[in-house]
Amino acid sequence: MLARDDQNSLKTTPLHGLHVSLGGKMVPFAGYDMPVQYPAGVLKEHLHTRSQAGLFDVSHMGQIALRPKSGKVEDAARALERLVPQDIIAIAPGRQRYAQFTNADGGILDDLMVANFGDHLFLVVNAACKAEDEAHLRANLAGDCIIDSLSDRALIALQGPKAESVLAKLCAEAPAMKFMDAGPHKVAGLDCFVSRSGYTGEDGFEISVPSADAERLARTLLENPDVMPIGLGARDSLRLEAGLCLYGHDIDTETTPVEAALEWSVQKSRRSGGARAGGFPGAEKILAHFDNGASRRRVGLLAQGRAPVREGAPLFADGTGSEPIGKVTSGGFGPSLNAPVAMGYVPTSHSALGTHLFAEVRGQRLPLTVAAMPFVKNTYKR
Amino acid sequence: MTTTLYTSDHEWLAIDGDVATVGITDYAQSQLGDVVFVELPKVGRTLKKTEAAAVVESVKAASDVYAPISGEVLEVNDALSAEPALVNSDAQDKAWFFKIRIADRSELGGLMDEAAYKAHTA
Numbered sequence: 001m002l003a004r005d006d007q008n009s010l011k012t013t014p015l016h017g018l019h020v021s022l023g024g025k026m027v028p029f030a031g032y033d034m035p036v037q038y039p040a041g042v043l044k045e046h047l048h049t050r051s052q053a054g055l056f057d058v059s060h061m062g063q064i065a066l067r068p069k070s071g072k073v074e075d076a077a078r079a080l081e082r083l084v085p086q087d088i089i090a091i092a093p094g095r096q097r098y099a100q101f102t103n104a105d106g107g108i109l110d111d112l113m114v115a116n117f118g119d120h121l122f123l124v125v126n127a128a129c130k131a132e133d134e135a136h137l138r139a140n141l142a143g144d145c146i147i148d149s150l151s152d153r154a155l156i157a158l159q160g161p162k163a164e165s166v167l168a169k170l171c172a173e174a175p176a177m178k179f180m181d182a183g184p185h186k187v188a189g190l191d192c193f194v195s196r197s198g199y200t201g202e203d204g205f206e207i208s209v210p211s212a213d214a215e216r217l218a219r220t221l222l223e224n225p226d227v228m229p230i231g232l233g234a235r236d237s238l239r240l241e242a243g244l245c246l247y248g249h250d251i252d253t254e255t256t257p258v259e260a261a262l263e264w265s266v267q268k269s270r271r272s273g274g275a276r277a278g279g280f281p282g283a284e285k286i287l288a289h290f291d292n293g294a295s296r297r298r299v300g301l302l303a304q305g306r307a308p309v310r311e312g313a314p315l316f317a318d319g320t321g322s323e324p325i326g327k328v329t330s331g332g333f334g335p336s337l338n339a340p341v342a343m344g345y346v347p348t349s350h351s352a353l354g355t356h357l358f359a360e361v362r363g364q365r366l367p368l369t370v371a372a373m374p375f376v377k378n379t380y381k382r
Numbered sequence: 383m384t385t386t387l388y389t390s391d392h393e394w395l396a397i398d399g400d401v402a403t404v405g406i407t408d409y410a411q412s413q414l415g416d417v418v419f420v421e422l423p424k425v426g427r428t429l430k431k432t433e434a435a436a437v438v439e440s441v442k443a444a445s446d447v448y449a450p451i452s453g454e455v456l457e458v459n460d461a462l463s464a465e466p467a468l469v470n471s472d473a474q475d476k477a478w479f480f481k482i483r484i485a486d487r488s489e490l491g492g493l494m495d496e497a498a499y500k501a502h503t504a
Binding site: 036037041042043044046233234236237306307308310332333335340362 | 415416418419421437439440441442443444463466
């Protein structure tokens with residue numbers, strides 16, 4: 001249990017009062033008092049998001065505007081490329097891309113979204129990393145950019161097959177947006193930034209809204225009978241089924257983007273032989289992993305039994321060996337699959353789809369199979 | 383006649399002669415959330431009071447169920463393996479976990495009756 005002082009030092013989002021009034025079970029998460037679930041429970045919240053639409057408060061995440069001092073967005077993009085292995089210059093106005101801040105050892109400091117808003121870049125970073133990320137940006141990009149922390153904005157995710165029809169009532173442009181489109185839009189008359197993206201594997205939107213208007217917008221969205229409020233519990237089971245990494249668990253300063261099976265997120269222009277190869281922290285190691293392979297890899301894992309295999313469970317090549325070959329980094333029960341799902345790191349030699357492995361849970365060796373991710377087919381509107 | 387007793391860890395015991403049927407309380411299931419997996423002890427295992435006897439897992443987390451008293455496991459409720467959600471829908475009846483032969487009746491003395499348990503969870 002947390003001491004009283006710790007409880008009192010927790011931060012709250014602009015939707016805190018709404019969570020409490022909806023019966024949210026509040027828990028500390030990344031320094032914030034956040035709802036882990038509402039009275040419906042994790043299972044119903046998860047399934048509702050996959051069948052209708054779920055509303056998530058992700059206001060704890062960091063929103064940062066990177067404004068080029070030259071006034072040219074490509075100068076901000078060129079500057080940001082010094083910190084990430086992604087092609088930022090190629091992000092067209094109105095588009096968004098997944099990226100990682102890397103360190104000198106090729107590890108991942110944080111993962112983030114980068115959108116081109118025409119005259120500046122808009123970044124969304126993880127709550128637990130946002131102070132460090134901002135300091136990192138200031139230390140490295142202050143010569144080229146104004147780093148503007150948008151701490152007066154909330155962030156609401158609307159995810160699921162009904163997200164489009166729900167948002168269309170408040171934002172006429174929403175249905176025309178495609179996966180990873182992003183930009184300023186009016187939503188219910190409010191000045192919002194809307195992107196067609198999320199963290200569930202479902203079609204959906206993420207809406208940045210001024211803090212003062214956040215509760216009004218959330219309540220308006222929740223008035224639609226298709227929309228249910230969703231807590232962090234279902235957010236985690238949804239992203240796990242979607243095969244998406246959770247920073248600090250599936251990726252961290254010890255994992256390179258190649259080890260993390262995130263090669264798809266590093267464009268050819270930044271790889272060996274590309275127009276702007278390297279030039280980001282840890283490039284030597286990361287490009288060597290691209291060129292020669294890494295010795296370990298993040299894989300999806302499906303259990304043959306019903307017992308969930310959770311984070312930290314050691315992985316073994318066989319039922320009797322004494323030396324673990326890897327470790328589960330995220331795991332639990334997938335309500336849509338109605339089966340346990342997990343991901344973890346194994347030697348590349350054991351990473352082929354269909355490889356049989358064992359996880360040790362409470363002293364027993366449980367059989368697992370290396371499986372393709374996402375575990376549940378994503379429904380992005382491309 | 384059976385008597386139902388409770389532990390501070392939110393288990394119930396229905397005492398019938400020298401046999402106790404053990405489960406988790408409705409309060410416990412409401413705190414755990416949707417149960418997706420239950421691991422039961424092996425029949426014939428001798429449990430010591432307070433040792434981990436079973437595991438109940440929700441979507442989010444795994445929780446141990448401790449032996450409320452010492453004794454030999456006589457029978458387990460296999461219905462929970464097929465339908466773990468019974469723990470949510472009928473915690474204090476159909477979702478019993480295991481039956482145990484009471485090894486030491488004096489251990490029952492430390493348990494709560496229903497009124498005391500209600501006060502404990504109030």
